[in-house]
Amino acid sequence: MAPIAVGDKLPEGVLAFFDEENKLQQVSVHSLAAGKKIILFGVPGAFTPTCSMKHVPGFVEKAEELKGKGIDEIICISVNDSFVMKEWAKTYTNNKHVKFLADGSAKYTYALGLESDLSDKGLGIRSRRFALVCDNLEVKVANIEEGPNFEVSSAEEILKSVGA
Numbered sequence: 001m002a003p004i005a006v007g008d009k010l011p012e013g014v015l016a017f018f019d020e021e022n023k024l025q026q027v028s029v030h031s032l033a034a035g036k037k038i039i040l041f042g043v044p045g046a047f048t049p050t051c052s053m054k055h056v057p058g059f060v061e062k063a064e065e066l067k068g069k070g071i072d073e074i075i076c077i078s079v080n081d082s083f084v085m086k087e088w089a090k091t092y093t094n095n096k097h098v099k100f101l102a103d104g105s106a107k108y109t110y111a112l113g114l115e116s117d118l119s120d121k122g123l124g125i126r127s128r129r130f131a132l133v134c135d136n137l138e139v140k141v142a143n144i145e146e147g148p149n150f151e152v153s154s155a156e157e158i159l160k161s162v163g164a
Contacts (some may be wrong), residue, residue: 001113003128003144010040010137013108015077015101018086027101029108033137036072039158041131042114045123046080046088050150055129056092058155063097066155069162071133074098079106079126103127114144131158 004010013029032038041059043051059066059074066074074097078085082102089100109115109127116128131153133141141161143152151157 001110003113004132004139004142006139006142008139008142010132010134010139011108011111013103013111015103015108016082017099017101018082024082030137032073032075032099033134035136037070037133037135038073038075039066039071039131039133040075040077041153041158042077042109042112042127043129044078044116044118044126044148046078046084050129050148051078052088052091054150055154056098059098060092060095062155062159063095065159066162067097069159071162075101077101077103077108077127079103079109079124129153131155133158133162 010033014026016026019025043055045051056076063074076098080102081104085100085102103109106115106125114128114130116126118126129145129150131143132139143157145153
């Protein structure tokens with residue numbers, strides 16, 4: 001399947017998370033994105049170096065600025081289980097706006113056309129690194145990295161695209 005692109009409609013799908021009462025919840029992507037301007041960014045794996053030290057911290061740090069530019073939701077997804085995503089989210093103690101959602105079986109990642117087979121590195125199927133800006137489910141910006149790069153999907157690059 002071709003990767004999601006500008007002009008495409010964000011596919012429906014279900015992602016998982018633990019709520020404030022530590023209960024496992026499932027949420028529809030469309031329920032989070034319909035009628036809103038959102039950033040959906042994906043990372044290859046929780047607790048991995050680039051994801052943990054650069055990609056996620058950028059969105060945590062720039063969240064207020066992004067919200068000031070009209071972004072309603074900032075969502076991080078990864079092909080990890082809900083338990084891992086919950087623990088990973090706890091490591092960002094200054095996070096107030098980034099939601100961490102699990103795509104445990106990569107179904108949503110496949111729906112986006114952004115899967116990456118990292119079996120040769122012992123990681124199995126993961127997500128490519130990406131950042132999308134969507135307005136009422138329509139993709140307005142699709143910054144998708146090639147290979148292990150971290151050049152176009154950062155919070156800084158997304159801020160440039162929504163600041164225009």
